[in-house]
Amino acid sequence: MTGEDETVTATPDGHKPLSHSPKSAKKRDAILRAATEIINVKGYALATMTEIAAALDLRDAALYYYFPNKQALVFACHQSSLERFERVLSETNQDGGAGFERLERFLRALLVESARNGPLLYFGDRSYLDEDQRDAIAACSEHLTRRLERIIQDGMADGSITPCESSLVVQLLLGMLIWLAKWVPTVEGVTVDRLMAAIGMVGLQGLRNDAPQA
Amino acid sequence: MTGEDETVTATPDGHKPLSHSPKSAKKRDAILRAATEIINVKGYALATMTEIAAALDLRDAALYYYFPNKQALVFACHQSSLERFERVLSETNQDGGAGFERLERFLRALLVESARNGPLLYFGDRSYLDEDQRDAIAACSEHLTRRLERIIQDGMADGSITPCESSLVVQLLLGMLIWLAKWVPTVEGVTVDRLMAAIGMVGLQGLRNDAPQA
DNA sequence: CAGATATTCTAGAGCAAGTTAGAAATTTTA
DNA sequence: TAAAATTTCTAACTTGCTCTAGAATATCTG
Numbered sequence: 378m379t380g381e382d383e384t385v386t387a388t389p390d391g392h393k394p395l396s397h398s399p400k401s402a403k404k405r406d407a408i409l410r411a412a413t414e415i416i417n418v419k420g421y422a423l424a425t426m427t428e429i430a431a432a433l434d435l436r437d438a439a440l441y442y443y444f445p446n447k448q449a450l451v452f453a454c455h456q457s458s459l460e461r462f463e464r465v466l467s468e469t470n471q472d473g474g475a476g477f478e479r480l481e482r483f484l485r486a487l488l489v490e491s492a493r494n495g496p497l498l499y500f501g502d503r504s505y506l507d508e509d510q511r512d513a514i515a516a517c518s519e520h521l522t523r524r525l526e527r528i529i530q531d532g533m534a535d536g537s538i539t540p541c542e543s544s545l546v547v548q549l550l551l552g553m554l555i556w557l558a559k560w561v562p563t564v565e566g567v568t569v570d571r572l573m574a575a576i577g578m579v580g581l582q583g584l585r586n587d588a589p590q591a
Numbered sequence: 592m593t594g595e596d597e598t599v600t601a602t603p604d605g606h607k608p609l610s611h612s613p614k615s616a617k618k619r620d621a622i623l624r625a626a627t628e629i630i631n632v633k634g635y636a637l638a639t640m641t642e643i644a645a646a647l648d649l650r651d652a653a654l655y656y657y658f659p660n661k662q663a664l665v666f667a668c669h670q671s672s673l674e675r676f677e678r679v680l681s682e683t684n685q686d687g688g689a690g691f692e693r694l695e696r697f698l699r700a701l702l703v704e705s706a707r708n709g710p711l712l713y714f715g716d717r718s719y720l721d722e723d724q725r726d727a728i729a730a731c732s733e734h735l736t737r738r739l740e741r742i743i744q745d746g747m748a749d750g751s752i753t754p755c756e757s758s759l760v761v762q763l764l765l766g767m768l769i770w771l772a773k774w775v776p777t778v779e780g781v782t783v784d785r786l787m788a789a790i791g792m793v794g795l796q797g798l799r800n801d802a803p804q805a
Numbered sequence: 806c807a808g809a810t811a812t813t814c815t816a817g818a819g820c821a822a823g824t825t826a827g828a829a830a831t832t833t834t835a
Numbered sequence: 836t837a838a839a840a841t842t843t844c845t846a847a848c849t850t851g852c853t854c855t856a857g858a859a860t861a862t863c864t865g
Contacts, residue, residue: 400862401811419716422636425852437853439813447853501773502633545781545789552770553763559715560762567759575759579793614832615841639822651823653843661823 405443406457407433410495413454417496417558421451421505451498452510458497459517465490466524476532477585483528484576487554488569496562499555522547539585553579619657620671621647624709627668631710631772635665635719665712666724672711673731679704680738690746691799697742698790701768702783710776713769736761753799767793 411432415424426437426447444450469482491497503511525547532538553576561567625646629638640651640661658664683697705711717725739761746752767790775781 404812419718420634420636422634422852423716423719426854427852435812436814438815438855441854442812445854501770501777502637504633504637539792541792542785542789545785546793548770548774549767549789549793552768552774553766556715556762556766556769560766563715571756571759575756575763578753578755579760579763618842636822640824641822649842650844652825652845655824656842 401443404433408440408443408450409454409457412450413458413498414495414562416451416454416498416500418562421500421502448506448510452506452514454498455500455503455510455514458499459514459521461490461494462487462497462521463517466521470524470528475535475537476528476530477537479528480525480532480538481577483525484550484554485569485573488557488572488576491558492569496558497554499551499558522551525550537585615657618647619667622654622657622664623668623671626664627672627712628709628776630665630668630712630714632776635714635716662720662724666720666728668712669714669717669724669728672713673728673735675704675708676701676711676735677731680735684738684742689749689751690742690744691751693742694739694746694752695791697739698764698768699783699787702771702786702790705772706783710772711768713765713772736765739764751799 408429412424412429415429415432418424426440429450430437430440440450444453465486466483469486470479472479472482474482487497503514506514522544526543529538529541529543529546533540533543557572561572622643626638626643629643629646632638640654643664644651644654654664658667679700680697683700684693686693686696688696701711717728720728736758740757743752743755743757743760747754747757771786775786
């Protein structure tokens with residue numbers, strides 16, 4: 378009803394993305410991935426078009442063949458990350474189980490997904506976007522946050538999670554993930570298993586209500 | 592030996608900070624506090640001199656009376672935050688106790704300090720600084736990280752903390768704090784006690800080795 | 806291979822933000 | 836209150852980055 382049918386393959390605006398060859402979409406994704414990684418580390422403004430392009434052996438101007446401007450590029454990064462987040466959340470949620478198990482599965486699945494397809498774009502500040510874009514992302518991102526809170530509340534209801542303020546706990550968990558996205562690329566030899574072990578220690582065991590310790 | 596005596600009250604370089612009236616230092620700190628808050632939210636580049644100045648009802652040019660340039664201003668923010676972090680860490684460490692208790696005391700004390708004197712400047716990326724500045728901050732920040740790791744290792748040794756990879760755990764805890772510095776200013780009514788309760792749940796109980804649950 | 810289409814490049818315009826110089830305004834001191 | 840010192844402002848300069856226009860190269864198709 379709000380006129381948001383962005384399920385079409387490409388943006389049907391009056392913009393630049395001229396045609397849509399088969400390869401074009403792949404390169405577009407590659408740009409998003411490179412941009413996301415750089416933006417996660419340096420932030421929006423310091424992640425220059427030149428640097429993003431250089432990561433793919435291109436000149437800055439080439440990016441404007443795929444995106445009308447930097448804003449749109451980064452907005453697409455946000456969208457892509459939210460979709461990936463959503464997909465992982467839905468998948469791990471539909472397998473059922475107690476709240477604690479669903480939360481644990483989700484965190485692991487998100488780490489695996491990120492290790493495979495590159496980090497998600499996590500960012501609190503979006504002042505560089507248009508108000509429409511900001512609103513769209515805020516709505517989507519709050520929706521996802523609520524779904525996570527719901528999982529924790531489910532866990533409290535089914536007894537698998539210790540009573541707590543679900544909204545705060547979700548933010549703390551997100552904080553760990555956000556920082557990981559910035560931090561992991563800078564170190565070597567960190568595996569999903571080791572990360573998950575640490576998260577299980579720091580971010581999960583405290584929430585567990587069943588067995589005291591492993 | 593490396594020529595780093597920055598313990599002097601003011602930078603004795605050939606720079607701008609002309610004289611040093613009693614009030615001057617206070618305003619300098621106020622600038623650092625405002626800048627830290629804005630930078631934490633928007634990042635280095637998007638935190639314009641104009642916006643930082645506006646937070647104190649000033650024009651951008653007025654900032655150059657206190658700092659030679661933006662780089663120096665933000666470097667001072669980093670220094671100030673590292674000093675505050677260090678002070679809190681030392682204070683909570685010298686009171687003794689098991690590793691777990693020291694860690695818990697530290698986190699709470701840091702939250703209290705931040706609530707009182709404004710957030711700390713947490714940032715992974717420092718590409719906007721000179722190499723010297725970057726190195727200085729990296730050295731100091733790694734030193735602090737190691738001290739935190741040490742606390743966790745002590746806790747594992749004295750039995751108060753469950754065996755884990757201390758370096759990863761420290762990063763996860765820092766991730767929570769970093770995100771809090773960005774996130775807390777955007778919400779209302781969040782108290783230190785509630786935050787600490789959530790952190791105790793998410794970030795500490797899982798590490799505890801003594802009593803299973805509260 | 807030739808023509809068409811898709812992709813990237815070079816060169817430069819325009820703009821936003823950092824910075825500077827010197828003039829005003831404020832505060833301090835005598 | 837007057838002179839000196841401190842603090843802030845206005846206005847303009849400079850730089851780096853986004854973005855555009857059009858040419859050049861690569862890729863695809865018959």
